[in-house]
Amino acid sequence: MNTIKTSLVPKKYLIPFILVTSLFALWGFANAVTDPMVQAFKKVLELSNSEAAWIQTAFYGGYFCMALPASILMRKYSYKVGILIGLGLYATGALLFYPAAQSESFFFFCLGLYILTFGLAFLETAANPYILAMGPRETATQRLNLAQAFNPVGLIGGLLIAQQFILKNLKSDDIENFSALDEASKTLIRTSDLMLIRNPYVILGLVIAVIFVVFVICKMPQSKDEGTLPKFNETIKVLGKNKKYILGIISQILHVGCLIMCWTFIYQYAEAIEIDSVTAGNYQIIAFIVFIFGRALGTYLLKFISSGKLLMFFSLLGIIFLIGVIVIQGVLGLYCLVAVSFCMSVKFPTIYGIALGGLTEEQSKIGSAGLIMAIVGGATLPKIQANIIDIGGSGVSDTFIMGVSEINFSFILPLLCFTFIAWYGYMVYKKP
Numbered sequence: 001m002n003t004i005k006t007s008l009v010p011k012k013y014l015i016p017f018i019l020v021t022s023l024f025a026l027w028g029f030a031n032a033v034t035d036p037m038v039q040a041f042k043k044v045l046e047l048s049n050s051e052a053a054w055i056q057t058a059f060y061g062g063y064f065c066m067a068l069p070a071s072i073l074m075r076k077y078s079y080k081v082g083i084l085i086g087l088g089l090y091a092t093g094a095l096l097f098y099p100a101a102q103s104e105s106f107f108f109f110c111l112g113l114y115i116l117t118f119g120l121a122f123l124e125t126a127a128n129p130y131i132l133a134m135g136p137r138e139t140a141t142q143r144l145n146l147a148q149a150f151n152p153v154g155l156i157g158g159l160l161i162a163q164q165f166i167l168k169n170l171k172s173d174d175i176e177n178f179s180a181l182d183e184a185s186k187t188l189i190r191t192s193d194l195m196l197i198r199n200p201y202v203i204l205g206l207v208i209a210v211i212f213v214v215f216v217i218c219k220m221p222q223s224k225d226e227g228t229l230p231k232f233n234e235t236i237k238v239l240g241k242n243k244k245y246i247l248g249i250i251s252q253i254l255h256v257g258c259l260i261m262c263w264t265f266i267y268q269y270a271e272a273i274e275i276d277s278v279t280a281g282n283y284q285i286i287a288f289i290v291f292i293f294g295r296a297l298g299t300y301l302l303k304f305i306s307s308g309k310l311l312m313f314f315s316l317l318g319i320i321f322l323i324g325v326i327v328i329q330g331v332l333g334l335y336c337l338v339a340v341s342f343c344m345s346v347k348f349p350t351i352y353g354i355a356l357g358g359l360t361e362e363q364s365k366i367g368s369a370g371l372i373m374a375i376v377g378g379a380t381l382p383k384i385q386a387n388i389i390d391i392g393g394s395g396v397s398d399t400f401i402m403g404v405s406e407i408n409f410s411f412i413l414p415l416l417c418f419t420f421i422a423w424y425g426y427m428v429y430k431k432p
Helices: 011-034 037-044 054-076 079-095 097-103 106-133 137-148 151-169 183-217 232-240 243-264 266-272 277-301 307-327 331-344 347-356 361-392 412-430
Strands: none
Touching: 011 054, 011 079, 011 106, 011 137, 011 151, 011 183, 037 054, 037 151, 037 183, 037 266, 054 079, 054 106, 054 243, 054 361, 079 097, 079 106, 079 183, 097 106, 097 183, 106 137, 106 183, 106 347, 106 361, 137 277, 137 347, 151 183, 151 277, 232 243, 232 361, 243 266, 243 277, 243 331, 243 347, 243 361, 243 412, 266 277, 266 331, 277 307, 277 331, 307 331, 307 347, 307 412, 347 361, 347 412, 361 412
């Protein structure tokens, strides 16, 4: 067997691969530390589920707005330039949490997250196709799954920070009826809690600034096709006619929406069965561990089965678990929700690899933007689910829909998403 053709990461790309792979953990950290903030802001600022969900709208909306400009800039310059801009914006958005906490403005916090995800859009638009290009095309999807395996490491780190340093210490969460306090007492508690929320982001911003310097110093390989760029509109036309790519974007929108819904509203699901936020965070940590295991297993299985078949099987298993989430009211339903993370583990890199499969590197740079813009699913679908949860009021089980509580019923959205992705996997498997 030709070892060059089957090599996962050639030696000449090893150091750049390690550096770029570290970025996957960095945006995983940002994702995880932000998910519990929906519940935290709901308590501290006395928001409804729908109002608090603006956190996710701001966070994932930034991806949609900046992914295409990022790809255009990297098309003209290089992946390294895109990474440096991404790190700069990431640090800026995180550091904005300092003045946001001083002003105690929910809008200011959302603005900081919005700018932070401008940076993440640059990083993801650069890192994903960059990893695909760092070695043989035959192992590209497997290589991306390996790099993406470090994403949940950041997820666990972010969640532990959120749980141990924020959720566990929120004074507003310790008081049974925070809204009933007098305004002076609420102001003191609110100020203290917002400082708790601020600190991890400010420290994160300083760490990202250091990583920025590391990337400035290190030499990174350049794009293979640099200097031979086709016209932008021609590339768009080619991508628009590629059915596998277009359906891949739709699948990615639905997958990211699923991911954020299942990870954000695990706290509300736990609340409905009288489990506190800190304990719910433990279930989310287990979900992330299950996610890492699924990602590792999926990367291994790609040696033996096609990416389309893998995507289909994991999606069908997820449908079974989501039915359990909806119809089982109790801790067993929460176990099913944790298990869904296993089924979501392989989806992002697998859909990404399938959608960009067969494209030139320059087409991949533009195509990557579409797939990163698809992260807007994390901005829109959780907002819709939050509106369903608020049907009966600001609680999580104020009413019943089709015989189950509103929080249980709301997971019909992820179920529908999984169904479409299972079909996409089947289509790719049958017609590669």
